[in-house]
Amino acid sequence: MVLDLRILLRQRKSSVITEFLLIFLICTMLTWFLQLLWRKRKLYQASLNLPGPFALPIIGSAFYFIGKPYNIFGQIMHMFNNYPGIFRVWFGPRMFYAVSDPKYLEIILTSPQALAKENLYRMAQPVTGHGLFSTLSVAHWKKHRKIINPTFNQQILDRFMVVFVEQSEILIEVLKKYAGKEEHDILKLMTRCTLDIISETAMGVQIKAQSTDTSFPKWVDRLMEIVMIRIFNIYYHSDFIFANSRLGKEFYDITNKVRTFTKNVVLEKKKIRYNEKFENNEVSSDAEGTMLKRTAFLDLLIDINYEAKNFQFTDEELMDETITFMIAGSDTTASTNCFVLTMLGLHQDIQENVLREILEVVGEEGSVQLSHLPNLKYLERVIKETLRLFPNGPFLVRTAQEDIDLGDCTIQKGCSIVLGVLRSHRNEKYWPDSLKFDPDRFLPEKAAKILPGCFIPFSYGPRNCIGMKYAMMAMKTLLATVIRRYKLFTSYKSVKDIELKSNMVLRPKDGYKLTFELR
Incomplete structure (x- = not known):
């Protein structure tokens, strides 16, 4: 007991x-x-004062973003269309301000308190490291941007014209096998061309993507798709869970291939550039390409290292900036070129106007020359109108380092801001009949009246795209070369008919439907 x-x-x-x-x-x-x-408490109070989608405890509105990239993109656009101006989205325990009104976009993008990229950009860092695109440190970005800016001056860009022409003329030969045949999505062909252009101008290496079966374009496309999926899958925000998932293993495997490829080029280039006799060498590298004597962006960065007294890029930083140039310079220009050709296939009258200008400026024979580019004014308006309707980056994401006063609303310090570029570009208030393709919107007298936040295909403010001039030169050269040789058709019936998706870069859901005929 x-x-x-x-x-x-x-x-x-x-x-x-x-x-x-x-x-x-x-x-x-x-x-x-x-x-x-x-x-x-201030954040919750701000949340109560803003419209936005339904949110559950802990996960917020994350359940809206389940599925393939196309479905995710559709949900985001649905929200921007339902809540014009500004609204809030709870993603897990974090609140995001979502902004699409141009007057707000201008304030945010020019604010010194909104220079920081959102923490989600870290998901691209295994690929691009701390390059200009993905670095989260404003101090790091400012230092690198200041040093890299001079390498994009007009005199240096002019040297690349010969590359733009050479690769564009290879493309029109490649397109011959598709002329007069069934409809074709030319994104892969275009990406291979722009990759050849950027590999020569950024790295000084010929990888001959248009004539050989290189895997680089497929690697880049898949990496960006996985990043998009990871951003909107809250479980994949854990590095441990993502790294041990099937998707994560695929991502890191491809990343390793991309960075190994670039590392070999950087190390070989450093050897050549530091050699006093590098101008007499032409070396085959381990990077599956041929080193060129022509000066590229990578050469200029290495020269900065050689000459600088107070600053030097590490090999890792050289690799980060080179990969950033490679991805940004190939994928985005390829997509815009394809959208331009699709728009011309859809609007035969505008295509004839573009052709007429090309023949007047360039002539029926001979290559496009540097002196021709400023005179291809109508073609430039066509490119800008295409970028209005189909901006490469449909969304930008920043972090507020301090409170940002928008006039009738204050963005709280520490919060993230999603900028709806596509929604702003198609805002009926600022772009009447916004889905109509009309290059004359960018006539000088009309362009002068466009509010800055209404048209931001290359972002805006201090952290805008460093390669705007480069991209425009490359696109005008390539498009003039192709349009003079081929007549274009598409089965799309209208801009509204083109459903969109995004794997970081905007794409048509059903591809670029194009038919080519030799002129």
Whole structure:
């Protein structure tokens, strides 16, 4: 009996301790939660004052973003269309401000408090490292941008014209096998061409993507698709979970291939550039390409290292900036070129106007020359109108480092801001009949009246795209070369008919439907 009593007392004591620990744990969690609510009270108050989609506890509105990239993109655009101007989205425990009104975009993009990229950009960092596109540190970005800016001056860009022409003329030969045949999505062909252009101008290496079966374009496209999926899958935000998932293993495998390829080029280039006799060398590299004597962006960055007294790029930083140039310079210009050709296939009258200008400026024979580019004014308006309807980056994401006053709303310090570029570009208030393809919107007298936040295909403000002039020169050269040789058709019936998706870069869901005929 005494033994049984002792056992009961011990059990009771153990039960009391367990109950105490459970109560203590609940109280601790409740205290933590109440402190969290108190710290975020201003944010919750701001959230109550803004419209936005339904949000559940803990996961917020993340359940809207389940599925393939096309479905995710559709949900985002649906929200921007339902809540014009500014709204809030809870993504897990974090609140995002979503902004598409041009007057707000201009304030945000020019604010020194909104220079920081959102933490989600870290998901691209295994590929691009801390290059200009993905670095989260404003100080790092400012230092690199200041040093790299001079390499994009007009005199240096002019040297690349010969590359633009050579690769564009290879493309029109490649397109011959598709002329007069069934409809074809030329994105892969165009990406191979722009990759050849950027590999020569950024790295000084010929990889001959248009004539050989290189995997680089497929690698880049798949990496960007996986990044898009990861951003909107809240479980993949954990580095541990993502790295051990099937998708994560594929991502890191491809990343390793891209960075190994670039590392070989950087190391070989450094050897050649530091050699006083590099101008007399032409070396086959381990990077599956041929080193060229022509000066590229990578050469200029290496020269900065050689000449600088107070600053030097590490090999890792050289690799980061080179990969950033490669991806940004090939994927985005390829997509815009394809959209331009699709728009011309859809609007035969505009295509004839473009052809007429090309023949007047360039002539029926001979290559496009540097002196021709400023005179291809109508073609430039066509490119800009295409970028209005189909901006490469449909969304930008920044972080507010301090409160940002928008006039009738204040963005709270520490919050993230999603900028709806595509929604702004198609805003009926600022672009009447916004889905109509009309290059004359960019006539000089009309362009002067466009509010800055209405047209931002290369972003805007201090952290805009460093390669705007480069991209425009490359696109005008390539498009003039192709249009003079081929007449274009598409089965799309209208701009509205083109459903969109995004794997970081905007794409048509059903591809670029194009038919070519030799002129």
